[in-house]
Structures are given as structure tokens and as C-alpha cells.
Amino acid sequence: MTNTDTTKIFQKRLKKFVTDQKKTKKYNFDIISGEIGIKKSSLSKYLNDEAESGINNLVKIAKYFRISTDYLLGLSDVQSFQKETVRKEPEKINPFDSIINLKPYSDDVEKGCLNIKSAAIKIKNAIKKAFTH
Secondary structure, three states: OOOOHHHHHHHHHHHHHHHHHHHHOOOOHHHHHHHHOOOHHHHHHHHOOOOOOOHHHHHHHHHHHOOOHHHHOOOOOOOOOOHHHOOOOOOOOOHHHHHHOOOOOOHHHHHHHHHHHHHHHHHHHHHHHHHHO
16 A cells, blocks of 8 residues: 555546546447456556556556646646647657748748759658658
């Protein structure tokens, strides 16, 4: 038994989300633990206050239920992520698309932009062609 205030709160809050998931989606422990990416025995131990979750499993659980780790640990009463706190994957930028979508800032550079855009399209297509054959 871990029996600390934090683990009791974690257990209670986790149990609520697991129970809701079982009711709404008709999922069992095997499915829930599999989708979270943790062992069924670990999930059971967390729910029965027989073990404390490590950081990695805590994050997996929070991501699965789309709730904050602070909420799970009783550090916050706000369940969901705040938009500004959710870390997004960096956007993959294709340099050719950036050039192709280039907007001239004056009429003087418009012709140069068109030449650059044309060249970028040709290079992009040539690269696609080389890697698809």
C-alpha cells in the first residue's frame, strides 16, 4: 500500500476515468491498458493503491484520457489540458512549398518571385519524380 494523499487522489481520479471508459465504450481492462500502453497488472495496482505510477506511465495515462498530469496527481482541479500547455509536434516545413507560396512585397520584386517560384516547382517535381521511380 502506498497510502499517501497524492496516491489516493491519483487512484480515485484514475478509477473515475477507467470506470467511465468501461461504461461509455464498453472497454475492459485489457483494452484500456493496451491502448494506454501499460501492463494490465500495473493498471490494476494503480487502481487498488498497491503501486505508484512512474513518470512515463503517468504521462501515458494522462495522454490517453486527455487530462493533465497535475489533475491526476491532485495538483489542479482542471481536468483538461490548457491549449497553451499542450506541446505540439514541430510542423514539418517543406522549403519548396515556402518558396512556391512566397508573396511579393512590391511590384518591383514580383517578377523575381515568379522566377524563383517557377524554379522551386521544377526542383520539387524533379525530386518527387526521382524518388517515385
